[in-house]
Amino acid sequence: MHSxxxxxxxxxxxxxxxxxxxxxxxxxxxVYVGTDLRLGRDVAIKVMDTRYAADPQxxxxxxxxxxxxxxxxxxxxxxxxxxxxxxxxxxLVMELVEGGSLRELLRERGPMPPHAVVxxxxxxxxxxxxxxxxxxxxxxxxxxxxxxxxxxEIKVADFGLVRxxxxxxxxxxxxxxxxxxYLSPEQVNSTQADARSDVYSMGVMLFExxxxxxxxxxxxxxxxxxxxxxxxxxxxxxxIRGVPAELxxxxxxxxxxxxxxxxxxxxxxxxxxxxVADVLDLPPFTVPAPRRSAERETMARxxxxxxxxxxxxxxxxxxxxxxxxxxxxxxxxxxxxxxxxPADGAPSPDRIDDRTDLPVAEVSGLDGLVEELDGGRxxxxxWILVVLLVAAAxxxxxxxxxxxxxxx
Numbered sequence: 001m002h003s004x005x006x007x008x009x010x011x012x013x014x015x016x017x018x019x020x021x022x023x024x025x026x027x028x029x030x031v032y033v034g035t036d037l038r039l040g041r042d043v044a045i046k047v048m049d050t051r052y053a054a055d056p057q058x059x060x061x062x063x064x065x066x067x068x069x070x071x072x073x074x075x076x077x078x079x080x081x082x083x084x085x086x087x088x089x090x091x092l093v094m095e096l097v098e099g100g101s102l103r104e105l106l107r108e109r110g111p112m113p114p115h116a117v118v119x120x121x122x123x124x125x126x127x128x129x130x131x132x133x134x135x136x137x138x139x140x141x142x143x144x145x146x147x148x149x150x151x152x153e154i155k156v157a158d159f160g161l162v163r164x165x166x167x168x169x170x171x172x173x174x175x176x177x178x179x180x181x182y183l184s185p186e187q188v189n190s191t192q193a194d195a196r197s198d199v200y201s202m203g204v205m206l207f208e209x210x211x212x213x214x215x216x217x218x219x220x221x222x223x224x225x226x227x228x229x230x231x232x233x234x235x236x237x238x239x240i241r242g243v244p245a246e247l248x249x250x251x252x253x254x255x256x257x258x259x260x261x262x263x264x265x266x267x268x269x270x271x272x273x274x275x276v277a278d279v280l281d282l283p284p285f286t287v288p289a290p291r292r293s294a295e296r297e298t299m300a301r302x303x304x305x306x307x308x309x310x311x312x313x314x315x316x317x318x319x320x321x322x323x324x325x326x327x328x329x330x331x332x333x334x335x336x337x338x339x340x341x342p343a344d345g346a347p348s349p350d351r352i353d354d355r356t357d358l359p360v361a362e363v364s365g366l367d368g369l370v371e372e373l374d375g376g377r378x379x380x381x382x383w384i385l386v387v388l389l390v391a392a393a394x395x396x397x398x399x400x401x402x403x404x405x406x407x408x
Contacts, residue, residue: 008030008032008047009022013086013091014086017093018034018035020032020302021033021298023294023298024294024295028161028165029161030046030047031044032045032047033295033298033299033302034093036081043093043096044093044094044096045091045094047091048090048091052165053085053088053090054088058164058165058168059085061168062092062161063083065136065161066080066083066160068134069131069159072134072136073130075126075153076130076154076156077131077156078156080095081093081094081095092161095155097155097295098149098296099147099148099150099293099295099296100148100293100294101144101146101147101148101290101293102120102143104292104293105289105290108290111209111240112210114243114280114282115283115285116209116287117206117247118273118274118277118285119285119287120146120154120209121270122270123153123155124146124266125202125266125269126266126270127155128198128265129268130266132267133265133267137163137194137197138156138198138201139162139163139198140161140162140182141182142182142205148289150289154287163193180224180225181204181216181224182204184196184201184228185200185228185229186259195264196259196263196264196265198266199254199264200255200256202254202266202269203250203251203252203262204255206236206250207236210236210247210251211243215233232252232255233251233255235248236251244276247276250272250273250276253272
């Protein structure tokens, strides 16, 4: 996967989507910041591992799931724009959510108070409910797949990918191991899943948001997964003080071992959670995006590179249109010089540039100052040398005179 990742930077998929810089890599895919050259906008591009691109069964399921998810409309779902296969690359083009993941926020801040937990779960359950109503199941609900934008929007990502991988001819052990902490009992037993499986995973995630940890422990991911066949998820209030009993009840019902005892789908669980919020009179809350995240750091590096006229992968100066773009297959094609470049927007003050500890906006200002000085750099150096020589001569003369007077 690593060699493929290196090769993909700067590549253009289907003569439209240019891969700019990596955000994250996992066992079955890698996510990049990309540019839609036709529409001139930033996108997220998920590239599947080459093992899956060679599997016809995976490709059929991948296309089916992508089409189904692209038809969903809900603010709690990451929008899917396109799907394709270019040479040996199977990819998904999605909305770029600038901010970070719920996992990264948990690492920064730890357990959440009840009003923040409800603020996270409300849009997530709304998005899941919308998918459930359309007959779709996520199968991989966990903090890594919940994204938070800088505007406080909460969105669920990666619908359908687990099913496509699980039904392929390629081993899906990495998928099972990666989601062991959130799998429902029926997923462990039979790999079967429906809307109530997502409800169980959502209950485990609520437990983690409230307590700062997942409910089960195990020496291996598989041992961790199998614990839920024997043990119930405890009430969050038994683990950490201050959790209202009403929230305990929501978590306990969502994580019942028998699917029939859980909420039927995301909408029913959301309704129960909002009823609890009303009973507890929880205040409205805007969830902050994590201050440091893989996506944020990637975008900061990319913008800083664009500020100094270089690509994130270290290519020489010049715009992408001037240099041409590298499509799949290795032949350079000239992109339309008149095509609009994506608007980068004002850099966020908390985005840290890799070169210094200054925000990107301040680094950009310093770059501009250096550029303004470039024209007179030689003259400035000459004047500095002259001043230094004069100062040195004056100091030497003063030392000599002082020594003579003292000696006399």
